[in-house]
Amino acid sequence: MSYFTEAASVQTVNARMGEATDARLAEVMACLVKHLHAFAKEIGLTQQEWEAGIDFLTRTGQICSGERQEFILLSDVLGFSMLVDAINNRRPTGATENTVFGPFHVEGAPIREMGECISLDGKGESCLFEGRVLDLDGNPVEGATVDVWSDNADGFYDVQQPDIQPKWNNRGRFVTGPDGRYSFVGIKPVSYPIPDDGPVGQMLGKLGRHPYRPAHMHYLVTAPGCQKLVTHTFVGGDTYLGSDAVFGVKDSLIAPYERIDGDTVWRSPFDFILVPA
Structure with missing residues (x-):
C-alpha cells in the first residue's frame, strides 16, 4: 500500500484501479490522471484557482439542457472538438477534409430535386451551390446523399427560431x-456568434476572444462503400476565417463565391472527394 504524496500522486491514484476494470477505460483514466496532475504541478495551481475551476464547471453543467450543451461548446472553443475530429478522420491527400458537425443538424430533412431552392423565408442573397461527388480516382459517385443546412440571413438556424422560420428552412438532401x-439554391451564408451568454462566453471575454464563426454551409455526404464526410464550405474573404471561435476552418474548405446573373445571384462551386469505407 502506498499513501498519497505530491511526488507520487499519479502512481498512487492509478494504482487504486481494480484489476477487473475495462482495459480501454483503465488506459484512458490513467492517462487523464497523469496529465491532469502534471498540469496542476506545472502551473502551481492555487486553492483559489481550483475553487474557481470547480465553480466554472458547475455553472457549465447547470446551463446545459436538452436544447443547449455548454460542455460541447467548451470543448469547441478550446479546439478539443476539432482535435478529436482530426484524430478520427485522417484521410489521404486529395480527399475532402472533415470539420466539426455542429449542434444544428436535423435528421430527416426532405429529399429535394437537383437545383431546388432550400431557402424558404425569402431572406438573404441567393446563391447557387453546385459541384460533384467523386472518388479518389476522380470517378463520379452515384447514389451519394448530400445533406445540407445553413443559417438564414439573420444568422440563425431554423431550430433556433421555430416560431419565426419555416420548418426545414435552408435544409435539404440531394441524391x-x-x-x-x-x-441547389440557398443563400450566401452569414457569420454568426456561438451562444455567449453563459460560462463559456464569459471565459472567451476574459481571454480577449470573440464568439463568432465565419460564414459557412454545412454538408453531410454519405454514399455506399464510402466513409461518411462531415464538413463545411466557408465563404472566402469572411472577416472571421482566421479566428473562428471553434477552430473549424481549414484552408482546403474555403470555397469560391462569384457573382452571376448580372450580379444578382452568387455561385459557389465545390467538389467533394470521398474515400473508401
Whole structure:
C-alpha cells in the first residue's frame, strides 16, 4: 500500500484501479490522471484557482439542457472538438477534409430535386451551390446523399427560431445521379456568434476572444462503400476565417463565391472527394 504524496500522486491514484476494470477505460483514466496532475504541478495551481475551476464547471453543467450543451461548446472553443475530429478522420491527400458537425443538424430533412431552392423565408442573397461527388480516382459517385443546412440571413438556424422560420428552412438532401453532380439554391451564408451568454462566453471575454464563426454551409455526404464526410464550405474573404471561435476552418474548405446573373445571384462551386469505407 502506498499513501498519497505530491511526488507520487499519479502512481498512487492509478494504482487504486481494480484489476477487473475495462482495459480501454483503465488506459484512458490513467492517462487523464497523469496529465491532469502534471498540469496542476506545472502551473502551481492555487486553492483559489481550483475553487474557481470547480465553480466554472458547475455553472457549465447547470446551463446545459436538452436544447443547449455548454460542455460541447467548451470543448469547441478550446479546439478539443476539432482535435478529436482530426484524430478520427485522417484521410489521404486529395480527399475532402472533415470539420466539426455542429449542434444544428436535423435528421430527416426532405429529399429535394437537383437545383431546388432550400431557402424558404425569402431572406438573404441567393446563391447557387453546385459541384460533384467523386472518388479518389476522380470517378463520379452515384447514389451519394448530400445533406445540407445553413443559417438564414439573420444568422440563425431554423431550430433556433421555430416560431419565426419555416420548418426545414435552408435544409435539404440531394441524391446524385450517374454523373455525381449536385446542385441547389440557398443563400450566401452569414457569420454568426456561438451562444455567449453563459460560462463559456464569459471565459472567451476574459481571454480577449470573440464568439463568432465565419460564414459557412454545412454538408453531410454519405454514399455506399464510402466513409461518411462531415464538413463545411466557408465563404472566402469572411472577416472571421482566421479566428473562428471553434477552430473549424481549414484552408482546403474555403470555397469560391462569384457573382452571376448580372450580379444578382452568387455561385459557389465545390467538389467533394470521398474515400473508401
